[in-house]
Amino acid sequence: MAVNPQAMKNLLKVYFIMGSTNCHQNPEKVLQAAIQGGVTLFQFREKGAGCLHGKEKESLAKKLQAICKESRIPFIVNDDIELALKINADGVHIGQDDETADTVRRKIGSKILGVSVHSMKEAETAIRQGADYLGIGPIYPTSTKADAKAVQGLSFLTELRSADIKIPIVGIGGITFENASPLIEAGADGVSVISAISQADSPEKAAEKLYDAVNKIMRNA
Ligand SMILES: Cc1ncsc1CCOP(=O)(O)O
Ligand SMILES: C=C1C=NC(C(F)(F)F)=NC1=N
Numbered sequence: 001m002a003v004n005p006q007a008m009k010n011l012l013k014v015y016f017i018m019g020s021t022n023c024h025q026n027p028e029k030v031l032q033a034a035i036q037g038g039v040t041l042f043q044f045r046e047k048g049a050g051c052l053h054g055k056e057k058e059s060l061a062k063k064l065q066a067i068c069k070e071s072r073i074p075f076i077v078n079d080d081i082e083l084a085l086k087i088n089a090d091g092v093h094i095g096q097d098d099e100t101a102d103t104v105r106r107k108i109g110s111k112i113l114g115v116s117v118h119s120m121k122e123a124e125t126a127i128r129q130g131a132d133y134l135g136i137g138p139i140y141p142t143s144t145k146a147d148a149k150a151v152q153g154l155s156f157l158t159e160l161r162s163a164d165i166k167i168p169i170v171g172i173g174g175i176t177f178e179n180a181s182p183l184i185e186a187g188a189d190g191v192s193v194i195s196a197i198s199q200a201d202s203p204e205k206a207a208e209k210l211y212d213a214v215n216k217i218m219r220n221a
């Protein structure tokens with residue numbers, strides 16, 4: 001699904017990411033609740049110690065994809081391009097240690113392509129090679145990704161927007177409804193979260209609070 005930059009920005013507002021290792025409750029129930037609370041985009045990220053592989057991974061992906069489809073929430077797959085193509089996901093997210101953006105773009109056609117970048121150079125390459133959005137972080141300290149790079153705060157985001165880079169950008173890493181606003185004020189089009197929603201007592205409430213925090217800033221901007 002080719003998506004124009006404005007539509008991409010709207011999708012990035014509250015970008016929920018989850019895999020089976022990120023939640024104690026049933027992942028399907030957590031996703032259902034998060035969508036009820038107002039998340040605008042979902043990424044299936046089955047990664048890290050104890051994560052599923054092969055048939056089990058594909059089966060969970062299909063279940064979560066079906067839940068997204070019911071609510072017309074686009075379903076993005078992290079890393080696994082083959083899986084994304086096999087189940088006809090709406091897009092993929094890749095990092096610098098995956099295939100290059102232009103190789104992936106050739107494989108996925110007009111599906112959504114997100115790329116994690118940590119430098120101006122990586123950002124420019126991703127943009128040139130057809131990324132639809134950039135993921136930057138970790139913005140704040142996080143324990144969810146064991147090999148996360150140095151915490152960057154708002155500095156890289158500010159650097160990108162000061163360089164007049166206009167591509168849709170989402171921040172990730174340690175984000176909660178309490179610290180989301182400065183990110184939007186600094187020019188992010190949305191916030192991406194794993195544990196703030198997946199490990200909340202009420203994933204629905206957590207999603208709602210994030211949605212309100214992000215929209216409050218955007219309304220006033
Ligand atoms: C996948 C990823 N990339 C940078 S930080 C991170 C983990 C974000 O998880 P949380 O929202 O729980 O801090
Ligand atoms: C490592 C990641 C960094 N950013 C993002 C996103 F928020 F989608 F941009 N997803 C990831 N899996």
Ligand SMILES: [Mg+2]
Nearest residue numbers: 079094095098
């Ligand atoms: Mg990756």
